Amino acid sequence: MEGGVSLSEIHTKKDTLYGLELLRYVNLEISKGTLERVIPIVCSFNENSDFMLECLNKGAADYLLKPIRPEVAKTIFLHVHRTYTSPSRSTEYPRSIIRRFSNLEDRLDEIFTKDKWLTNTIIQYYTPSLSPLDIPNFPRLNSASEIERTNILKKKLTDWEFDSHKLSEDDLMRCVVIIFEHAMELDELRELSISTDALHRFLLAIRQAYHDSNPYHNFTHAVDVLQAIFFFLCEMRLLPSLFSAGYNRRGKSSNKQRCRPNDLLRDSDVFALLLASIGHDVGHPGVNNDFLIQSQTPLAQLYNDKSVLESFHVMTLFNLMQKYGFKIYESEPPCETKYSEFRKIVVNAILATDMQLHHKYVKDIKEQKSRFESVDFNPSQKLEEEKNIIIGALIKCADISNTARPYHIAKSWSNVLLQEFTCQGDLERKLGLPVGPVNDGRVSQPDSQIGFIDFCAMPLFKSVSELIPEIGFTLNYLEVNRKTWSDKKETEGDNCSLRHNSSSGNNSEYYLFIYLVS
Template identity: 35%
Template structure:
């Protein structure tokens, strides 16, 4: 795999919004995103700070891209999108100031690798279909454990050796952050995080129990970024809405074809794209974001478009959305 030549116009366009939620991953080519991913590492001077060469970073980023499957949603563009959003949020919330260089590097790497080799179906599907991955990981956070495993297999590969200059202590610290962050993205654990955030923001909770540790904050950030489509400008948000529901419906098709129980949100004959977006904001992610903003006030700016986007969905039905976007998403 060779590092591609840089499209300077696209690179400069991306660089201008690399630290904001206005960066539209879907408006760039796959190669453009390689350069913009590298730029995130270079802007924070990680090659110098953690002794990882730019050449190794290039090899690693190329391998991450090659391990992202061609799904409608969980693909290389999503991997970049989450990485860039984590980067934006870490700067907006000033989280990076509380982290060591190795921890901050681990935060960005965990975002980049958080969906490695995602097959385009969810954990319940893998368990119900008795997949090899479910067997390997004992039905527990199947996808997330696989993403962790593949991430370190890539980093430690003899032709990459991304972490070869790390001391043992640095490696242990780095590995703990990456594993905890990626495992946090399992939506089956969403209630666990919501409960902890409620306790942290409850004035009746003893002060000593309201202390925020930096590992928890990193997990909160990657969880926010993983579901952040609803926080982007609406022109961006609606494209991702089409993609995620495409993937849901493809899973439903597989369930029908295999005679498996049909997951309600994956049934294209009874479920609506717009209704799914509204329900997700109203009942799942909206309440979570409010708790995050209460717990981490510095992050409040990243949630500014949520209410406007939710209102915008009231002007859409599935036909309007499909007619407006056509194949341009």
């Protein structure tokens, strides 16, 4: 300690890049205000003048050659004086930033570093901490010991009675790998030659980023949605069946429709849908958008109260892809256009799962159906928009498909959803926020399910079935389930607080059921 100045030497590896990285990090912390009254001075054995200048450009106040002689050390305090009396301190920006902005590359570096820091901080805060991924021990599905189990799971995956609640954690993961490895065999994706290890690493990271503690929005729900979308795509013959070698890319055709959704989707769109399905709720905190907005969480503020969770899921999914080297298309030339198209599809698919936009999507789907019947309609004019409506329709159906599964499966999903809402109700009470009627049990389970089928599920599945006849099989399940819930309501007694068929024009029940799944 001399003259109020404290000297600290930071020892690092000898690698010069590491030294510059450290300098960049220190300067970033200074610019954010995390490090106060720190002046970085580089001390090194490196006598290369280019390196010395680079250090100064990266924000070092000075460069001293090692070993440092005592008489040089005595003058280091002069740097402190120079820095704190410099005219640049009168501006609102730290001196280091202004100097580095003189170089465009450094400025970009600064922007990207801050961006990365922000993304990582948000994701670390909201997702479970990722433990090291156990890739070497991950089962190869074609190994002798796995074949029998793989075949059993393949049969389950091709059945609409698929019940992910009945599967072990390992089997859930096997199902995901079966579907993705199968999709990788599509012509357009085979060309990308993505390694099995990269795929497994990424999928394991996705699994870890879901909160197991959520009764509903957990990895089991993600696998359920993935299987539903996989089932739809196989029905539409956009994916071959798991048990057939070849397939014809054709689907059922409705008489009047001149243009068919099946004809507009390419292999990369199919893969984007699968990816969006497994990642559409990644990192979900177990409370809905309303809760995040009402309690004014930083996440809600970040996204200005609009599709808060969905925006967060998209960001987390792409962050994991980047972090674990899962590259579908390079984000640089010559593949940048393909990458940006692919990214748009995934982003739009996940944003479409925001239930606040539910009725807008139902309207869009109906209008698309009319356009597709028109004689002079040319889909290539607005191909991207038309594709987004189809993709949105499919993932929305998959996201709430549990209401259209056989009743015993639909009921188990309804049970865990109510559990999650009850937990949210406890938090709302604790924070002094208004507690929703579904969150404190004021609405009976049969009533909430009947309302959800009437106001959300049936209008969606009906309009999608008209556009895509292959989805039509779900309508029968919905009708049976509605009747079963209705019978249950009668046998258990009418203790619900909501009146249906209200002629008052009050649409409060509409909002109530929108609140159910988001």
